[in-house]
Every structure is written in structure tokens, then in C-alpha cells.
Amino acid sequence: MTFGNSSEPTRISSRDNALIKDFKRLAQDNGAYRKQGRVWIEGDHLCRAALARGSVPSMAVFTESSWPFAGPYLASSPGRNIVIDDALMAHVSGLESPAQMAYVLDLPAAPALQPDAPTIVLDRVQDAGNVGSILRSAAAFGFQQVVALKATALLWSPKVLRAGMGAHFGLKLLEGLAPDDLAALRVPLLVTSSHEGDYLHQNTLPWPCAWVMGHEGQGVGPELTARASRAVRIIQPGGEESLNVAAAAAICMHASAISIR
Known part of the structure; x- marks a missing residue:
């Protein structure tokens, strides 16, 4: 995909800019994205994913060495194309191996909660890698919105963006909600547990539904468990105490x- 701005x-060249x-x-x-109202996405994969979903960068940032090959990624007017020294990109980037280009996107407006949409609820899931992985699974398995309750890792933070691998641009993302806000959902609320409830593989699952994935150590909180229409657990023949929350989420979403089908 090529933009028309070739100006x-x-x-x-200065760090003090x-x-x-x-x-x-x-x-x-x-x-920082909350304060600035925009997000930084870095590297070919994320930038292509944003373009494929119709995002238009307000700024495209290239290293001097990549600028001659920037054609497919140029920001359209009124977007700006910015070229910085390769060493300056290493200063800006949070990656050990900085990418050669990045986009700055305006932060999407917070969507309204869709009562009937297939939903993932994140209850204090704190690891950014886990959150990004769950977003990626949600997009892959047909879930349309992700609701992050308070104390969950920030959905548009740099690490979650990288772990999400472009899933952000295909989902409705709501963050900072309270458990009471879930009363607006009209789909069944399903919670996971490592030791209670019916086994997932023996269940007939409702669709659409809302899966609740809980804190890495404490699991789903008692308030949400009380709201749920069903609790399920994943069979673990190997005898481990519990699964990583992102792995459990992927298994549950795949089952849904x-x-x-």
C-alpha cells in the first residue's frame, strides 16, 4: 500500500528536539499514549498491520538508511514524513534491535461497550506479554472486543502493542472499566478456574459469550465469579497446578x- 505524499x-538529528x-x-x-493521545508502533509487521486495517499514520519516522526505500510506507498528507539518524532511532526505540521505521498513530477514540459482541474480559491481567498474546488470540478466534478492567496492563502500552502483533487494529478495545460496567453485557459470562467447574472439553459452549481471564496469580476475582453463568476448567493430564493465563485464554477461545463451526 502506497500513500501519495512524496514531499x-x-x-x-538532535536528541534535544x-x-x-x-x-x-x-x-x-x-x-505516555494517554497523555499524548497517540501511539508509537515500530517495525514493518506492525506498520503493515495498521495499514491493512485502514489506519493512517499522522507521522511516519524513518532512519536515514531506510529512507531511500520508504515509498510503500510514506504518510499521506496531512501526515508528516520524518527522517532521523540511525543512532537516533536507537535512542528513541525501546527495542534491543531497533527497527528502521515506525508510525505515530492517533489513539483511537474509546468505543462504546457492545452488549452482544463476543468479548474477552481481562481481570487484573498484569503481564504485558500475556495481555498482548490474549489480544492476538482474540482476533484470531473471532472475538470482537476486549474489556480490560482496572489494574490490567495498559492495552496500548509499547510491550502490549508488540506482543499483540497487530491484533489491536482489528478489535474494539476498552480499558479502565469496573466490574459493574459488565452488567451491560447481554452475553453469558464464562470464568476459568484451575480446580472448579466443569471440564471445558465436556461443555457445550454458548455463542456469543464473554470469557473472563484473571490475574496471573489470583485468578478471576470473586465478584466476577459470582456474576458468571458458568465456571470451567481445562483438563491437565500432566498434573500441573495451573496454566499460563495467555495459554488458557487461547485454549478457551479456540474451543468457542x-x-x-
Whole structure:
């Protein structure tokens, strides 16, 4: 996909430039996107995923060495194309091996909760890698919205964005909600447990539904468990105490996807 803007880019070479400081915050500070109202996505895969879902960057940032090959990624007017020294990209990036290009996107407006949509509820899931992995599974298995309750890792933080591998751009994402907000959902609430409830593989699952995935150590909180229409557990013949929450979420979502085929 190619944008039409081929104008001469803005070149920046100083770490003290205000825009570079903003980029670094977006790339490395989990909460910066809330203050700036925009997000930093870095690398070919994430940028292509954003374009494929119709996102238009407000700024496209390239290293000097990548600028000659930037054609397919140029930001369209009124977007800006910015070229920075390769060493400056290493300063901005939060990656051990910085990418050669990045986009700055306007943070999408928070969507309204869709009462009947297939949903994933994150109850204090705190590891960014787990959250990103769950988003990726949600997009793959046909879930349309993800609701992050308070104390869950920030959905648009840099690590969650990287772990999500582009899933953000195909989902409705709501964050900072309270358990009472889930009263608006009209789909059955299903909770997971490592030791209670019926086995997942023996269940006929409702569709659409809302799966609740809980805190890595404490699991789903008692308030949400009380709201649930069903509790299920995943059979573990190997005898481990519990599964990683992202693995459990993928198994549950896959079971739901199979149930509607």
C-alpha cells in the first residue's frame, strides 16, 4: 500500500528536539499514549498491520538508511514524513534491535461497550506479554472486543502493542472499566478456574459469550465469579497446578471457535 505524499521529509538529528523526546516517551513509557493521545508502533509487521486495517499514520519516522526505500510506507498528507539518524532511532526505540521505521498513530477514540459482541474480559491481567498474546488470540478466534478492567496492563502500552502483533487494529478495545460496567453485557459470562467447574472439553459452549481471564496469580476475582453463568476448567493430564493465563485464554477461545463451526 502506497500513500501519495512524496514531499521532502523533515530531518531531525538532535536528541534535544521536542519531537524526539515525545517519540521516546511513546516508545518506552507505558502510559505516555494517554497523555499524548497517540501511539508509537515500530517495525514493518506492525506498520503493515495498521495499514491493512485502514489506519493512517499522522507521522511516519524513518532512519536515514531506510529512507531511500520508504515509498510503500510514506504518510499521506496531512501526515508528516520524518527522517532521523540511525543512532537516533536507537535512542528513541525501546527495542534491543531497533527497527528502521515506525508510525505515530492517533489513539483511537474509546468505543462504546457492545452488549452482544463476543468479548474477552481481562481481570487484573498484569503481564504485558500475556495481555498482548490474549489480544492476538482474540482476533484470531473471532472475538470482537476486549474489556480490560482496572489494574490490567495498559492495552496500548509499547510491550502490549508488540506482543499483540497487530491484533489491536482489528478489535474494539476498552480499558479502565469496573466490574459493574459488565452488567451491560447481554452475553453469558464464562470464568476459568484451575480446580472448579466443569471440564471445558465436556461443555457445550454458548455463542456469543464473554470469557473472563484473571490475574496471573489470583485468578478471576470473586465478584466476577459470582456474576458468571458458568465456571470451567481445562483438563491437565500432566498434573500441573495451573496454566499460563495467555495459554488458557487461547485454549478457551479456540474451543468457542470450534463450537460455532
